[in-house]
């Protein structure tokens with residue numbers, strides 16, 4: 051119940067009074083439906099199919115006697131006119147209500163998507179890397195869709211409960227004993243149906259689990275498509291897929307069986323009860339036609355209500371896991387939010403004037419993990435110079451860079467920017483002045499031009515070509531038949547690794563950053579292009595601050611400072627030449643190894 055109230059409150063906050071009008075509309079439609087049914091009694095009387103003694107029907111018998119006193123044809127015409135009017139009014143309200151409902155629902159789901167997506171983009175990096183991307187995609191697509199359906203069903207459910215209450219009230223006026231009898235049996239059956247509701251919830255949970263495994267699996271397989279093809283392991287993946295699809299099919303069939311079983315049970319119970327009741331009424335209490343009519347009307351209107359409640363509750367229960375999943379994601383995002391609103395409007399005109407410093411910095415990815423990724427790190431990155439970070443794989447190079455950019459926060463120690471501690475107050479300004487290129491250069495699946503303008507919206511073609519020139523990408527882009535309009539494929543797959551790296555470098559430079567961070571960003575370049583990039587970086591020295599992580603040491607020959615990391619600790623720090631001359635240092639060993647293998 052709680053998750054539904056949570057989203058109903060949200061839908062009300064979004065739509066306001068329109069939701070209430072819609073709610074009233076739904077009740078009105080049901081009421082008119084009820085009135086239409088009651089019209090049956092005078093209709094039967096007037097049409098002369100058979101005579102119902104309407105005087106025995108309490109409270110409303112005067113309405114029926116009004117028709118009885120009219121000439122037959124006139125009575126019939128009036129009743130049929132009222133019937134047509136009711137249907138027309140009901141249909142108009144229904145149409146209006148459906149349109150309003152669609153507007154509210156679409157707007158609500160739009161809001162919900164946007165809200166969740168914004169929350170997601172505001173979480174801290176540490177939390178994000180613990181989440182599986184496919185799970186997030188699933189919540190943002192499938193689960194939000196189910197939440198929309200579930201919320202709509204819940205609102206309909208509540209409105210039909212209001213109408214049921216009105217029906218019960220009318221039925222109590224007409225025949226209290228009979229109504230109480232129906233209510234007692236109905237409630238007993240509803241209690242009995244707890245089994246079905248619980249089962250539906252569990253099936254809903256299973257269905258969510260299967261869809262999570264399904265989306266995650268497909269994403270993994272598509273990402274590793276080349277590995278699958280080149281290692282000829284398609285069969286293994288097809289088998290995995292087949293087994294999962296079988297389980298999804300089974301889950302869906304089990305749900306249908308459950309739903310139909312409960313409905314079957316209700317229908318059988320309802321037929322047996324009506325039969326018993328009519329038999330007792332006719333044979334033992336010699337009920338008159340009007341009373342019989344009442345029994346049939348009350349049963350036929352009230353009993354399906356219980357059946358509907360039961361089936362709605364089952365459906366709603368199957369949606370609960372989706373509600374829980376979305377609420378959990380939103381709550382986690384709020385908890386893991388990187389900044390509060392007050393820090394989002396930071397001045398973006400930051401330029402590094404002195405240095406970024408790490409003072410006694412310690413960091414580990416999880417508090418439960420004993421190993422620190424960085425231990426007592428003390429380094430200074432001077433402004434407008436080139437600093438290289440080197441070390442064996444897993445030494446902590448990327449972790450250190452993430453800390454310098456404020457993506458990770460130190461567990462102990464501080465990071466200082468121009469003498470001020472890096473906190474929520476200045477982190478965004480710092481990041482706005484950084485251009486970062488990762489180990490795995492990423493391009494959006496669109497044209498080259500759009501890849502530039504998405505990052506730097508005000509740049510024109512001239513500036514883009516300039517940046518391409520600086521990044522040694524001018525010639526190859528010029529040769530492409532579509533030039534800047536070339537589409538690059540998923541993550542830029544239609545370009546070679548080296549071409550991708552040069553485009554990403556050009557894109558980073560186009561932003562005219564104050565700090566340029568390259569995390570293994572030139573590893574795929576050939577010697578000629580690497581040399582040209584080295585020259586570019588050399589030209590940029592003195593104008594911007596450059597931080598380079600590189601395994602290939604030739605890339606960092608021009609570095610002003612080299613920081614050598616091992617097992618999370620800084621083991622050497624100094625100029626390239628200085629460290630090369632330290633005979634016992636790791637750096638000299640690394641240089642030696644690379645010279646030997648000719649890197």
Ligand SMILES: Nc1ncnc2c1ncn2[C@@H]1O[C@H](COP(=O)(O)OP(=O)(O)OP(=O)(O)O)[C@@H](O)[C@H]1O
Nearest residue numbers: 179415416423441442443444445446447448449450
């Ligand atoms: N998200 C993470 N969760 C847990 N541990 C991590 C995570 N990322 C990195 N680590 C661990 O932190 C240590 C440092 O990793 P980091 O990526 O900084 O190394 P690196 O020097 O950049 O390595 P490489 O040169 O291979 O990229 C490694 O032991 C790694 O296993």
